[in-house]
Amino acid sequence: MLLWQNPLMSAIALSVTDMLPWGAVQDRENEPDALMSDPSQVESFDLEGESGGSLRAFYHLNAQACHVLAARGARVLDLGCGSARYLIYLARCRPDLTFVGIDGSQSMLKAGRALISSAGLADRIELVQGDMADPVAVAGDDFDLSICLFALHHLPDQRAVLSTICGMQEACAKRNGSLWIFDVQRPRRMVTAERFPRWLSPQAGRLFNRDATYSLRAAWSGDEMRKMVSKATIRQAVHVSAQLIELFQCAWIRGANYLSPADSMKPEYDDAQTTTVAAQLRGLFPRWPQ
Numbered sequence: 205m206l207l208w209q210n211p212l213m214s215a216i217a218l219s220v221t222d223m224l225p226w227g228a229v230q231d232r233e234n235e236p237d238a239l240m241s242d243p244s245q246v247e248s249f250d251l252e253g254e255s256g257g258s259l260r261a262f263y264h265l266n267a268q269a270c271h272v273l274a275a276r277g278a279r280v281l282d283l284g285c286g287s288a289r290y291l292i293y294l295a296r297c298r299p300d301l302t303f304v305g306i307d308g309s310q311s312m313l314k315a316g317r318a319l320i321s322s323a324g325l326a327d328r329i330e331l332v333q334g335d336m337a338d339p340v341a342v343a344g345d346d347f348d349l350s351i352c353l354f355a356l357h358h359l360p361d362q363r364a365v366l367s368t369i370c371g372m373q374e375a376c377a378k379r380n381g382s383l384w385i386f387d388v389q390r391p392r393r394m395v396t397a398e399r400f401p402r403w404l405s406p407q408a409g410r411l412f413n414r415d416a417t418y419s420l421r422a423a424w425s426g427d428e429m430r431k432m433v434s435k436a437t438i439r440q441a442v443h444v445s446a447q448l449i450e451l452f453q454c455a456w457i458r459g460a461n462y463l464s465p466a467d468s469m470k471p472e473y474d475d476a477q478t479t480t481v482a483a484q485l486r487g488l489f490p491r492w493p494q
């Protein structure tokens with residue numbers, strides 16, 4: 205397959221040019237809408253989380269990490285859960301887990317509750333409206349795993365991120381639980397933020413890719429995130445930036461009183477495209493929860 209016909213290879217080529225040492229480095233720009241409340245924005249984001257959507261491979265990849273970090277029977281707290289597509293995915297992969305998702309957007313939660321109900325998962329996934337920067341006030345501190353996917357870049361400043369990460373720890377401190385963070389990472393150049401979404405997911409909707417550009421501009425750089433994670437966490441945290449495509453990053457803490465997870469994760473969707481792209485993305489990270 206020619207280089208420019210393979211979205212992942214094209215994305216690598218673009219992000220490698222982003223690393224070249226010349227040209228102005230872009231400053232961070234806050235998301236135009238911190239909360240995703242506009243119905244068309246909610247719909248376009250949610251659609252990409254459906255089977256065949258461009259978020260599926262990311263959900264599969266994140267489910268593999270959460271599988272390792274979630275003890276058997278764990279209660280999981282998800283901050284900035286959106287329409288709960290990821291929680292539904294993870295719930296099907298790990299039938300022993302239960303979940304509370306927090307989001308500030310009523311429209312996202314409305315979409316999420318409808319999806320949860322039609323998936324028959326209302327007894328395992330609860331959604332609550334609130335500010336993810338204060339999760340214990342919203343959902344309590346009775347959790348084994350706190351997670352946050354594609355949401356820290358929505359926060360307006362580093363103070364809010366520190367408060368969120370501290371809250372994630374506090375929410376699972378009683379049970380010596382685990383933490384998992386996955387997010388985009390800010391590129392050096394504006395042009396990368398504009399082109400990357402179209403190169404990586406050419407089939408995605410126009411509105412989704414426009415929002416992905418805003419997300420890349422609002423993302424924390426790898427250095428910023430590494431420093432915030434180490435400042436906010438009491439126990440030793442690991443932070444890793446993707447290599448080759450330096451536009452994704454993750455961080456985790458493995459719980460101290462760790463129990464073996466359920467023996468094997470059952471992928472919800474066995475489609476080759478999702479698992480192949482997830483494996484390619486996983487290969488970009490030099491370390492990963494084991």
Ligand SMILES: C[S@@+](CC[C@H](N)C(=O)[O-])C[C@H]1O[C@@H](n2cnc3c(N)ncnc32)[C@H](O)[C@@H]1O
Nearest residue numbers: 238239240284285286307308309335336353358
């Ligand atoms: C890009 S979406 C990610 C959704 C989900 N985690 C996923 O990966 O599918 C970010 C979500 O964070 C929510 N959000 C932004 N700021 C928030 C805050 N301060 N408190 C709670 N939710 C927030 C938005 O409403 C949006 O639903």
